[in-house]
Amino acid sequence: MQNITRRDFLKVGAASTAVLAIECQFGPIASAAERFIEGGRSVNRTSGLPRSFLPSTCMQCPAGCGNISYIEESRVVKIGGNPTHLSNQGSLCARGQAGINALYDPDRLLKPMKRAKGIRGNNDWIEISWEEAYDEIAKTMAAARSNPRDFVFLTDDLAQDDLGRRFTYAFGSPNAIGSTGVYDANKLVGTQLTWGKAGDMPDLAHSKYILVFGANPLESNPQFVGLARRFIDGIQKNQAKVVAFDIRLTNTSTRANETHYVNPGTYALLALSMANVIMQEGLYDAAFIEQWTNVSAAQLAQHLAQYTPERAEAETGVTALVIRRIATEFAATKPGTTISDAMLSNYANGVQNERAVMLLNIITGNIDTRGGLCMPVQYDLAEPSPAPPAPAPSLLSNPPELPFAFQQSVETTMQMIKDRKHSVNVLMTHGVNPVYSNPDMGLTEDVLMDQTLIPYHIAVTPYMNETAALADIILPETTFLEDWDIEVRPSPELVPYVSLKQSVVPAMESARSFFEITTQLAGMIMGGMEQYFAYKSVQGYLKARISDISGLNQAGGLDYLMQHGVWYDPKTRPNYGSFTAGGFATPSGKLEVYSQPLADRNFSALPTYEPIASFRELGNNEMVLSIFDTAIQTDAKTGNCMWLNEIQHDNPVWINPATAARLGIKDGDIVKLTRSHKSGEAKERSITSTAYLTEGIHEEVVAMANGNGRAESGSVAEGEPLTADEITEIEPRALQDPNMKLIWWKEKGTGIGINAKQIVPVSPDPIGGGQAWGDVVVTVAKA
């Protein structure tokens, strides 16, 4: 811990004294306090005068870091990190810094719009007033009320869309479908089944040995800033050894002591063979297995015996020697942990992958310990009463063929609607862009284009995007910097906190917040809906959300949050080993290495490796397509941010030079990726892009970045500069930005890339229901 010597940088303001008080407990926070200068101030560059500021929460990705907006003349001029926020401790990533671009995007939608006539997607819009828009929607929805269960609401889980669910339930429909299904559903299901809680949080900063299974915490992670810092701390301060398994070179694997390229889709085998070694060599924590799992060591050893390192070598590509060595080291070096994220479980065998990797931590006793794999901690928020009762489940909300899935995922929803297994009268999309983000973009597009499948589509969004382009009516929503909500996220510091998203500047023009939209619509649709939206202000609603958190309410409740942005109980410490008090929240109270619910449904009850058939028989030109996230963009969310697009606007196809030589492809060549044809498919799904030859990728894999190739998302995302005249025509003037004429990446740069997701087939893990993003096999050829 560095001592605080930089006196000239340390003029600790009132808000940070609480932080300093617990300095010895939270090393990193103390150093954040050192960096905390009177609220993380910002000054005007010419006058040197301090700027006024308001703390809030960054919504550019699921991490929900604490940010501070600096304001001059009611305009946000700069966004910084909130030093007292437990997760990011004063730092913001590139995307967080660029939040200002999201607020002042000249292509923001500021008037409700109605499709003029003709077919959807013809981009023929007329601006209407809110009254007209509400009138039309209320009329349509009131009529649809006779069949309320046909209302479908597609929403974004990143925004913890409680209002959307409330609105849907109040309407009488169970179909509030979040996007969990397209991302970490399998991880959530795997962890839930095993330790009774969805998700995990590796305690990287205190670990001595970190096994990275296809995670990339130094570029993308649901807790990006917090985990990146703790990962580096683990390596540097704690001298942790890091072994990375990936299919390509990442910033994380560059920082690892060892990197091993794994054949795609074989994680479970790799993990299970390591577990096998640990069991065979007697390196396991016998007492822990005995006391805290529902299997015996002997039973487990017997099950694992089939996963010999030699078999693993043949299928994973990692040598038996390495597997033995790493397994032995991992078991011998305590504490140790694995880190994995969505890409471990984004396979058809995803839940099993997740459980296999968890097993490594379980048999070595690295569960919920300091430096081990911990359970996620976060506060629960109250459901303000009166709460609408949850309508009976539907095919969409609780798909019978996916018994463990939390809900139907967006992409299977589309398939069901297409197959007319569930009819729709009104579709509302909010904060999601399934046409871009779903697998098999063509499918979602086809469904949304078809008026007989979707008679009425309302899009609530601040920006035009590929999905809103297929709406009948668009309601311009505020951005996260003009909106209110309470955000609780799994804390990287393992101490729960409550973070406030508040409006730091007045809503731009006539944009309205989702709270206003749902409340006002409910008040017009009526029929009992309105009673659930009786809060006069969003603040009243949020007060009710935090009413159960007594410590916060003692500290001042919402007022405290409005001033500080975040609250946590300064006396709370990471509650390692919480299970010793009352057991795990599973039916047996133990870690369910053997899962009875899985057995009941005829799935393998013990962690098992299930090979992905299509990967085994790759043809000569066939490769596995991997789509990865980067530190610069969050999926399609940040596509309107010019500072980010300037850095990452293109996503060429990574190809290993050896593979490229075999296929006759040179750096910069145009290549065509065609998805292997599935029966019953109308269209061939293929994309073309530029080849980028790099040594940093597995020879059987091609990889592309996520978030590029936007088609309907405005000038910034599409790389189209504006002329000076066009800029001066933009209204309101606050959105006139001379930088718009400098947009260079499409014309003078390498282009805007292409959306790789459109060729990914819809394919959920049969257990978790999560989309198997990783399972795509494509034919690669020079175009």
Next chain:
Amino acid sequence: MEHGDVNVVYSVEHQLPLIMYIGQYFFFTGLSAGSFVISVIATLLGRKEFKPIGKITAILAPALLIIAPLNLILDLEQPLRFWHLFLYYNWTSPITYGSFLLTAYPIMGIIYAVMVFTNRQKAAKVFGILGIPLAISVHGYTGFILALAKARSLWNTAAMPTIFIVSAMISGIGLVVIISAIRYRWFDKKADAEQKEQDKKVILQLAQIMAYVIMMDLFLVLSDILVLLTAHSDAYEAGWLLLSGNFAFLFVGVEIILGSFLPILLVLGPKSRKSLTAAVIASILVNIGVYAMRFVMVIGGQTPPLS
């Protein structure tokens, strides 16, 4: 890609700050300085046959030097602030000496021209002698501008100012040859054949002097390149940039072959040495070569990325 290559994933932006205006500016100051020196030499020698040349060049020198700084000002991102150069001068910057030289030199040149035209021989000589160091400095300092940017290996050599002065002489003489030849051919109404023969001889002599100066220039430039090729790695790269890189055509083809070897052959070659046409062609080629040299130096020198 070869195995083990370094693959640049993200590179640092590399701007080429100085564009061809600067090269053009160097070209025009060079012409001016060159013609001024010739004019003064002609005046000093005091020989009657040199008189016309002395007059032409006395006008050319200041006239060219009025065009030259226009290029400079056009190159400024803030042309209306050019006066900052005089108000906020910085004596460690070669541009500062340049701005004062650029003011002093044309004044001197105009005074000198007036003396020449009003036939005040003595005064002309005095101002001419005073003006020569100015003329040399005005052009030499441009070499310093490049030489003092030490990160650019192509520029950062002690030979740079000399190379600039010598090439200025070449292009200056070339211009004088061209203009004298035009005067000789079309505007000189003298009946006296002997007189005309004399004039032609002077022009041919000038051309020959030009050839010898070109040889000197070749020696300087080639030794400069040789040293670059044996110096540190950045310099080595810069040397090869001229010999085999993007600038090889302009440097080897235009500057060396077309702009140096060919003119020497034309002017000194046994067949063409008596031909006025050959001398004029040689002078045109020389000027094309020097212009190319300015381009290669200014743009080529900035091309290698610094990071």
Next chain:
Amino acid sequence: MAEENKRYAMVIDIRRCIACHACTVACKAEMATPLEVNATWMKIVEKGAFPDVRRFWLPRLCNNCTDAICARNCPTKATYKRDDGIVMVDQHRCIGCKYCIASCPYDVRYINPLKNIVQKCYFCSHRVDAGLLPACVETCPTRAMVFGDTNDSKSEISQILASNATVVLKKEMQTDPQVFYISADEAAMSSIEERINYYTEPAFIKLRI
């Protein structure tokens, strides 16, 4: 204004840097830098052959050199050095002759395409004067950047400099750079091994002829 007896410098610990570009964007926001140009940027190279391949990176910004060639060569003293070592550009005095860009050995200066003057990183002197850290340092998620006064032997930066091997860029240029790197890779530091490929943005290498 600049206080006496201070000497500001920055240390970037590449072992902690994750090439996240947060510094790039923080700077863009702080300085209102237009598109096309950047006061700080990452250089990233890949070295080795599969499977022994790694990336190396280096955040690049003005070194605020003690012997700043840019300041020496600026004809109007628009570029000047403060007593605390920060190299400034006076936006109102700069005539845009670009000689400083040509003079700087590090490719860190640029012409602001909206204002037509030359700019670069100046260690966020407006923030430093207000007792704040530079914007990039403040936001760095992994605390890879440390900024402070090297004349104060007790400062964090002095202690880091005293206890770690550091390098500067192009030492041979005798500019005495004040941005120090810990564990920087040679290929990432050098300018000659450059092999521009597809992913490298060609638009960033602009020929303004």
